[in-house]
Structures are given as C-alpha cells and as structure tokens.
Amino acid sequence: MLQLGYCLSGEANSGRNDVVLKWDGHTHSKFCYHGNPAEQQEYLDRAIELGFARYSVTEHPPLPDRLVDDPQLMRELAMPERELPDYFAYMEEVKTRYEGKLEVAIGLEMDYLCKNESFSDRIVDKWAQRMEDAVVSVHYLPSRGGAIRCIDYTADDFKDAFLGYYGSIDKVVDEYFNHVEMEIEWATPLPMRKRIGHVNLIRKFHKELPEMDQDLIRRRLQGLLPKLKAAGIGVDVNVAGLRVATCEESYVPEWFMKACLEQGIGLVYGSDSHKPEQVGFSYDWFAERARS
Numbered sequence: 001m002l003q004l005g006y007c008l009s010g011e012a013n014s015g016r017n018d019v020v021l022k023w024d025g026h027t028h029s030k031f032c033y034h035g036n037p038a039e040q041q042e043y044l045d046r047a048i049e050l051g052f053a054r055y056s057v058t059e060h061p062p063l064p065d066r067l068v069d070d071p072q073l074m075r076e077l078a079m080p081e082r083e084l085p086d087y088f089a090y091m092e093e094v095k096t097r098y099e100g101k102l103e104v105a106i107g108l109e110m111d112y113l114c115k116n117e118s119f120s121d122r123i124v125d126k127w128a129q130r131m132e133d134a135v136v137s138v139h140y141l142p143s144r145g146g147a148i149r150c151i152d153y154t155a156d157d158f159k160d161a162f163l164g165y166y167g168s169i170d171k172v173v174d175e176y177f178n179h180v181e182m183e184i185e186w187a188t189p190l191p192m193r194k195r196i197g198h199v200n201l202i203r204k205f206h207k208e209l210p211e212m213d214q215d216l217i218r219r220r221l222q223g224l225l226p227k228l229k230a231a232g233i234g235v236d237v238n239v240a241g242l243r244v245a246t247c248e249e250s251y252v253p254e255w256f257m258k259a260c261l262e263q264g265i266g267l268v269y270g271s272d273s274h275k276p277e278q279v280g281f282s283y284d285w286f287a288e289r290a291r292s
C-alpha cells in the first residue's frame with residue numbers, strides 16, 4: 001500500500017490510509033482527575049491556533065472498583081462510572097459547537113485489563129455507537145499476590161511493585177509486552193478506529209531503573225508488527241515521554257515508526273495532553289520523522 005504524506009490517518013477501517021491530516025489523536029479533559037479542570041474550549045482553541053484539523057478526545061474510562069489497592073490513587077486514575085454519560089454529552093455538545101472549525105472526535109483510552117476484560121467489554125458494548133476512537137493502552141501489570149499496580153505512576157512505585165516480584169527488569173519488560181499482545185487480541189474486534197497507546201510506556205522511568213535490554217524491546221516490538229497489520233490497528237505516536245525527565249524519549253521509537261510506515265500500519269500523533277498547554281506538544285518531532 002502506498003503511503004503518502006507525513007501523518008497517516010490510521011483509518012484502517014475505512015481503507016483510507018494515505019490522508020495527510022494534522023491530527024492530535026490522544027488527549028484528555030476535565031473528566032480526568034490526574035489532569036486539569038480546564039474547559040474543553042481551552043484545548044480546542046489551542047488546537048485550532050496550531051493548525052490541527054482533527055482532535056480526538058480519548059479520556060480514561062471508569063475502572064473496576066478497587067482495581068488498585070490505594071483508594072486515593074483510584075480516585076485519580078479515572079472518572080467514576082456515573083460520569084461517563086456526562087462525558088459523552090459534554091463532548092457531543094462541544095463537537096457540534098466546533099463543527100466547521102475543528103473536527104472533534106470522541107473516544108476513550110481503553111485499558112487492557114488482564115483477567116478483567118469483561119469490564120472493558122461492557123463499557124465498549126454500552127458506548128461503541130458514540131465512540132469514534134479507541135486508544136487501547138496497557139497501564140497495569142500484576143504484582144505480588146495478584147495485586148494490580150500501575151506501570152506509569154512513579155519510579156519508586158514501579159520498583160516496589162515489579163522489580164522484586166518479577167526478579168529482573170527484563171522479565172518486567174517481557175511481561176509488559178505479553179500484555180500488549182493480549183491487548184491487540186482484545187482490541188481486534190472493536191468496531192471503531194483504534195490505535196495502540198504509547199506502545200513503549202514501559203520506558204517511562206528507564207533512567208531510574210536498571211538498564212533494559214534494548215534487543216529484547218526491539219524483538220518484542222517487531223513481533224507486534226504483523227499483529228497490528230492483521231488487526232487493522234494503528235499506532236499512537238505518543239510523544240509524552242519526551243516531557244518526562246526520567247524518559248526523554250517518544251513512547252514510539254523512530255525505527256518502529258519507519259517499520260509501521262513500510263507495512264502500512266497507520267501512525268497518528270498523540271500529545272497525551274492532560275492540560276491545554278500540552279496540545280500539539282512536540283508535533284514537529286513527529287512530523288519530521290514521519291515525513292522522512
């Protein structure tokens with residue numbers, strides 16, 4: 001398949017994979033409690049100012065009760081279930097208000113929840129008709145006694161949760177990619193446009209962790225390519241890692257972007273904005289690499 005331009009639409013479902021479009025495909029809103037209470041207008045006006053044509057809102061959906069053991073953290077991770085209808089109603093109103101100025105796509109950043117897939121299934125079953133985008137992400141891995149812990153909370157929490165339990169950083173990395181593979185399988189039948197979220201999120205705290213085996217990461221990432229291609233799932237070229245001091249990398253390596261382009265896997269830039277000033281963050285980083 002011929003790939004044109006610098007921003008592939010990733011619209012595998014529509015067969016349109018050669019659209020050049022300035023698109024921020026992964027963003028959050030006031031419905032995120034580790035984010036910012038700013039109204040949507042502040043995000044969207046900035047996107048228009050920066051010349052974006054499409055803007056996907058992909059909020060964290062509710063999580064199963066007591067998924068993680070810390071009640072304070074639970075409150076910050078995701079909105080309570082009763083707010084999900086308000087989220088869709090609010091975004092639908094905003095979408096209408098911005099028609100003709102900016103295409104606002106409404107979606108969710110679905111979590112892959114190992115052994116709890118039915119929870120996410122239920123959300124998708126209920127809301128799929130009103131979702132244009134699904135970013136599908138692994139944020140959680142099992143730890144001691146089956147307890148679920150975040151991989152992206154803090155470096156100290158990561159060490160405490162995983163290093164001792166798995167025995168080595170490479171075993172954590174391996175298990176992370178096992179979950180990404182299960183996630184692709186889970187996401188395959190989703191009816192809306194879909195992308196794998198920040199595929200290398202396991203690198204978030206790499207500067208504070210024992211060194212990761214880059215060959216292992218490369219092998220595991222390479223192994224995802226045929227699965228993504230077969231499933232028609234795109235890649236969220238999530239640049240948030242560039243603004244994290246313990247990471248300073250995009251969550252999608254350049255060589256992986258290139259491999260995706262060669263194989264016709266859609267790439268969509270994602271700022272992962274949690275506040276208005278992050279909209280469009282490091283878009284040039286993405287555009288330069290996707291063009292070349």
Ligand SMILES: [Zn+2]
Pocket residue numbers: 028032034060274
């Ligand atoms: Zn978030």
Ligand SMILES: [Zn+2]
Pocket residue numbers: 109137139197198
């Ligand atoms: Zn995420």
